[in-house]
Amino acid sequence: MAIKRREFLGHMALGSAVLTMPAFLQGCGVQNATAVSQATPENPFMTWFGVDQATAARVMSELTARGADASDLYFQHSRSNSLRLEDGIVSSASSGIQQGVGLRVVIGEQTGYAFTEDLTMPSMLAAARTASAIASGSAVAAPQAFNPQGTGDLYTTTVPWSDVGIDQKLPVLKFVEEKAKAMDPAIDKVAVYWSDADERVMIATLDGKLVTDHRPMTRLTVVVTAKRDGEVQTGYSNIAAREEFDWYSEERILTMVKEAVDRTMIQFEAIRPPAGEMPVILASGASGILLHEAIGHGMEADFNRKGTSIYSDMIGKKVAEPFVTVVDQASIPRERGALNYDDEGNKAGRTVMVENGILKSYLHDQISAKQYGLGPTGSGRRQSYKYSPMPRMSCTFMEDGPHTKEEIIAAVDHGIICETYTNGQVQIGAGDYTFYVKNGWLVEKGKITAPIKDVNIIGNGPESLKRITMVANDARLDTGGWTCGKNGQSVPVSQGIPTVLVSNMTVGGENVS
Amino acid sequence: MSADLQNRAAQAVEMAKAAGADDAWATASQGRDVEFEFRDGSLEKVKDTTSRSLDIQIYADDRYSNHQTTDLSPDRLEGFIAEAVAITRALEPDEHRQLTPAELFSGRPTDDLDLVDSAVADISRDQRLAWCESLDRVATDHERVISATAGVYDGTLNSASASSNGFVGSHAQTYCWYGSNITLRDEGEKRASGGWYAGGQHVDALPAPSDVARIGLDRALARLGSEKGPTVKTAMLVDAQAAGSLIGRLLRPATARSVQQGQSFWTDLVGTRAFSEKLTIVDDPLIPRGFGSRHFDSEGISARYLPIVENGVVRNLYVDTYYGRKAGMKPTTGSASNRVIGLGDHTLAALLKEVGNGVYVTSWLGGNADSTTGDFSLGLRGHMIENGKIGRPVGEMNVTGNLKDLFSQLELVGNDVHPYSQTLSPSLVFGGVDFSGA
Numbered sequence: 001m002a003i004k005r006r007e008f009l010g011h012m013a014l015g016s017a018v019l020t021m022p023a024f025l026q027g028c029g030v031q032n033a034t035a036v037s038q039a040t041p042e043n044p045f046m047t048w049f050g051v052d053q054a055t056a057a058r059v060m061s062e063l064t065a066r067g068a069d070a071s072d073l074y075f076q077h078s079r080s081n082s083l084r085l086e087d088g089i090v091s092s093a094s095s096g097i098q099q100g101v102g103l104r105v106v107i108g109e110q111t112g113y114a115f116t117e118d119l120t121m122p123s124m125l126a127a128a129r130t131a132s133a134i135a136s137g138s139a140v141a142a143p144q145a146f147n148p149q150g151t152g153d154l155y156t157t158t159v160p161w162s163d164v165g166i167d168q169k170l171p172v173l174k175f176v177e178e179k180a181k182a183m184d185p186a187i188d189k190v191a192v193y194w195s196d197a198d199e200r201v202m203i204a205t206l207d208g209k210l211v212t213d214h215r216p217m218t219r220l221t222v223v224v225t226a227k228r229d230g231e232v233q234t235g236y237s238n239i240a241a242r243e244e245f246d247w248y249s250e251e252r253i254l255t256m257v258k259e260a261v262d263r264t265m266i267q268f269e270a271i272r273p274p275a276g277e278m279p280v281i282l283a284s285g286a287s288g289i290l291l292h293e294a295i296g297h298g299m300e301a302d303f304n305r306k307g308t309s310i311y312s313d314m315i316g317k318k319v320a321e322p323f324v325t326v327v328d329q330a331s332i333p334r335e336r337g338a339l340n341y342d343d344e345g346n347k348a349g350r351t352v353m354v355e356n357g358i359l360k361s362y363l364h365d366q367i368s369a370k371q372y373g374l375g376p377t378g379s380g381r382r383q384s385y386k387y388s389p390m391p392r393m394s395c396t397f398m399e400d401g402p403h404t405k406e407e408i409i410a411a412v413d414h415g416i417i418c419e420t421y422t423n424g425q426v427q428i429g430a431g432d433y434t435f436y437v438k439n440g441w442l443v444e445k446g447k448i449t450a451p452i453k454d455v456n457i458i459g460n461g462p463e464s465l466k467r468i469t470m471v472a473n474d475a476r477l478d479t480g481g482w483t484c485g486k487n488g489q490s491v492p493v494s495q496g497i498p499t500v501l502v503s504n505m506t507v508g509g510e511n512v513s
Numbered sequence: 514m515s516a517d518l519q520n521r522a523a524q525a526v527e528m529a530k531a532a533g534a535d536d537a538w539a540t541a542s543q544g545r546d547v548e549f550e551f552r553d554g555s556l557e558k559v560k561d562t563t564s565r566s567l568d569i570q571i572y573a574d575d576r577y578s579n580h581q582t583t584d585l586s587p588d589r590l591e592g593f594i595a596e597a598v599a600i601t602r603a604l605e606p607d608e609h610r611q612l613t614p615a616e617l618f619s620g621r622p623t624d625d626l627d628l629v630d631s632a633v634a635d636i637s638r639d640q641r642l643a644w645c646e647s648l649d650r651v652a653t654d655h656e657r658v659i660s661a662t663a664g665v666y667d668g669t670l671n672s673a674s675a676s677s678n679g680f681v682g683s684h685a686q687t688y689c690w691y692g693s694n695i696t697l698r699d700e701g702e703k704r705a706s707g708g709w710y711a712g713g714q715h716v717d718a719l720p721a722p723s724d725v726a727r728i729g730l731d732r733a734l735a736r737l738g739s740e741k742g743p744t745v746k747t748a749m750l751v752d753a754q755a756a757g758s759l760i761g762r763l764l765r766p767a768t769a770r771s772v773q774q775g776q777s778f779w780t781d782l783v784g785t786r787a788f789s790e791k792l793t794i795v796d797d798p799l800i801p802r803g804f805g806s807r808h809f810d811s812e813g814i815s816a817r818y819l820p821i822v823e824n825g826v827v828r829n830l831y832v833d834t835y836y837g838r839k840a841g842m843k844p845t846t847g848s849a850s851n852r853v854i855g856l857g858d859h860t861l862a863a864l865l866k867e868v869g870n871g872v873y874v875t876s877w878l879g880g881n882a883d884s885t886t887g888d889f890s891l892g893l894r895g896h897m898i899e900n901g902k903i904g905r906p907v908g909e910m911n912v913t914g915n916l917k918d919l920f921s922q923l924e925l926v927g928n929d930v931h932p933y934s935q936t937l938s939p940s941l942v943f944g945g946v947d948f949s950g951a
Binding site: 112 | 552555556558559560561562563564565566576577578579581582583584593597601604605606607609638659662696702703704705736739741774775780839878881883884885886888890891892894908910913948950
């Protein structure tokens with residue numbers, strides 16, 4: 001029931017979107033996880049349910065019996081596993097199977113949607129009739145056969161997660177705990193969370209496409225609690241990708257563990273910065289959260305076709321200095337936000353949102369692309385078969401600029417560097433956005449002087465873009481497992497950025513005079 | 514419906530036992546959800562769905578795991594559960610992992626919580642459309658409106674649980690919500706937006722759609738011309754709706770799990786005066802038509818009235834059976850029901866007058882808190898309070914501090930509860946708070 005409620009609250013948060021790290025970091029408890037036996041076949045719909053071309057065609061025909069500009073069947077089978085280590089033992093596992101088909105009819109800007117978890121012909125036909133009720137025209141000709149599209153190669157795996165047993169995963173969790181405890185005597189508790197998932201989708205569209213995609217995902221998180229002189233501090237780190245078991249090399253794991261320990265121990269020294277407006281340096285990597293909130297959401301075309309985004313009338317205008325280029329790209333191999341095809345069956349690719357300072361393109365789904373008279377950008381995504389798709393980000397980043405990190409730090413007289421984050425949010429209409437800085441540094445007279453922690457930063461999207469005065473040449477994508485929430489739907493995303501200087505932002509802080 | 518689900522849960526427990534589990538707990542759920550979204554004069558989206566799932570927790574050889582599936586075909590379900598038992602056996606033993614002791618099932622209340630309105634299942638398409646049109650009309654009549662989206666969401670949720678040590682119980686509730694989000698043309702490229710929703714289990718208890726839309730429009734209008742607020746230390750008046758989410762942040766680490774894991778500023782606070790004496794919080798699962806009302810929690814523990822904070826003194830934490838056992842704490846419940854904040858006697862107008870000058874918070878934007886230390890920093894939108902009255906709209910501001918300190922600085926409590934929430938809070942006034950802005 002708790003889940004229902006949260007989904008609902010998501011609906012009400014229209015016009016606002018949030019980006020978060022895993023929910024358990026906010027104390028909610030971890031969901032899902034494990035594996036062995038019962039290997040899922042490559043195409044469970046054909047193998048398990050006899051959903052062949054003829055069945056899909058029959059359901060599509062019912063779905064479009066009252067008319068349609070577009071329609072699709074989104075079959076999904078997702079198997080997820082998780083493990084949890086606390087107090088030295090791996091004593092909790094979870095697993096989940098989500099299986100169903102979502103049926104959608106689109107007429108102009110109108111959408112009819114239904115889904116069923118019972119993949120029998122009578123249930124699918126009933127769902128098709130429910131979804132088609134939004135339409136009141138005459139039937140369109142549905143394809144008799146669907147044309148299979150080539151499978152993508154962005155995240156092919158040699159060993160699917162269904163073939164990786166707990167006996168292989170358990171030592172990884174133990175290793176993380178052992179290494180974390182060994183790194184500092186002050187470390188009191190270590191918790192380790194593992195998750196993996198195999199998701200398979202099959203999308204059949206009214207224009208006759210048949211797309212299949214196998215989407216693996218994994219994430220490893222370590223949470224560290226340290227005690228010193230009666231004071232307690234908690235920190236964490238995680239890594240995530242569309243990868244397989246072999247990806248977890250000792251070096252990769254140790255880098256993550258060291259990050260978590262360093263982020264925890266530095267908090268014993270860290271202060272709150274003074275409050276107010278100041279220059280803010282965003283460190284490379286996770287600071288891509290700025291792009292996600294300050295511009296990415298505002299560029300999703302559903303907000304723009306409705307005129308509700310602050311960017312609605314700004315295409316072709318100068319929004320930033322000429323050295324600022326911002327891209328959303330799903331075609332980056334193995335990234336958490338990567339996709340071969342979007343959830344409407346369109347090839348996912350690369351969309352340049354800001355090119356050399358000029359606002360270039362929104363992120364489109366089919367509905368908005370049609371309204372703007374453009375081709376789709378492959379940005380239609382959905383959380384699962386339970387939801388209709390909408391424009392979403394994938395991997396959002398800024399390209400390299402002409403400056404260096406050293407030049408940027410030297411240029412700041414009094415400001416801060418932001419390094420790690422827990423979450424962000426944006427208000428689409430006003431353009432106000434925020435992100436929460438977990439760790440960072442104070443900069444005084446061009447030098448790093450003290451660690452800081454726990455401050456929220458707030459700004460206005462278009463104003464912040466204008467205030468990006470320096471961009472370094474050290475762009476990288478963050479390795480953390482980000483999840484983006486919009487209108488009640490969560491999807492995995494990636495983000496990245498080089499070191500940049502924003503000349504003025506509002507920093508939450510203490511010591512207000 | 515309930516008997517079917519109850520059978521399904523009992524069968525799953527049997528399957529788990531047959532597959533070698535020592536104990537098992539299963540919950541079968543089914544729900545119907547309907548969504549209508551209506552934008553700028555026409556229907557934009559209709560979603561009508563029926564969903565189902567089975568959750569099962571397995572206990573075997575002092576080991577534990579939990580699993581969920583939406584694939585309920587009998588042969589595959591049996592395989593899924595057998596695999597779940599195998600997964601459990603591959604874990605490490607943990608003596609604290611045990612099924613909820615049966616004595617915690619006893620004394621289950623039988624109060625009529627009035628959570629089901631049979632009229633919800635009969636809401637017609639025409640009715641939903643009429644509500645949408647009524648919501649839409651209020652918003653689109655205003656000259657500054659760029660876009661307004663009205664929504665109607667209704668449905669029914671049923672679930673039933675069974676365990677190998679004799680638990681049997683079911684829960685049913687209906688819901689119906691409607692409201693709208695409105696975007697207005699502001700200065701330059703800026704849009705002012707706001708919205709409001711009302712909801713409940715019972716259709717006839719809802720305010721008229723036009724009244725709901727009017728509140729949404731007023732909230733959007735109030736944002737017009739919003740500017741960045743000042744950097745200042747002053748009083749903070751948090752409106753009843755925003756106060757609920759602040760209370761949520763305060764209570765998040767008030768659990769045995771957080772305390773046992775060393776991640777809670779509530780550690781060692783039970784029995785001490787940790788907060789202002791103006792603060793009283795009770796977890797009350799038995800409020801008729803309450804959004805969090807129930808007869809038992811997710812572990813089967815019978816519902817009871819649970820004081821969390823009384824006049825600033827911490828009385829209880831949220832304690833589930835597992836972390837309770839680990840931490841040596843008696844279980845209360847691991848999950849919140851209705852969180853009821855003790856009322857003061859001030860109306861909102863009286864609170865504004867008492868404050869005189871300060872910041873009135875109407876919504877939060879992002880931000881977070883560290884559960885271990887209580888340090889927080891939140892983005893906000895609202896108004897300046899000038900001479901006891903609501904003044905100019907402000908945004909692009911943060912409030913920063915420590916949650917434990919903040920709730921020690923709680924100075925006044927209103928009597929104006931926000932009703933559409935599981936957290937029933939009035940407006941709250943805090944003294945000497947750090948704001949950052951221009």
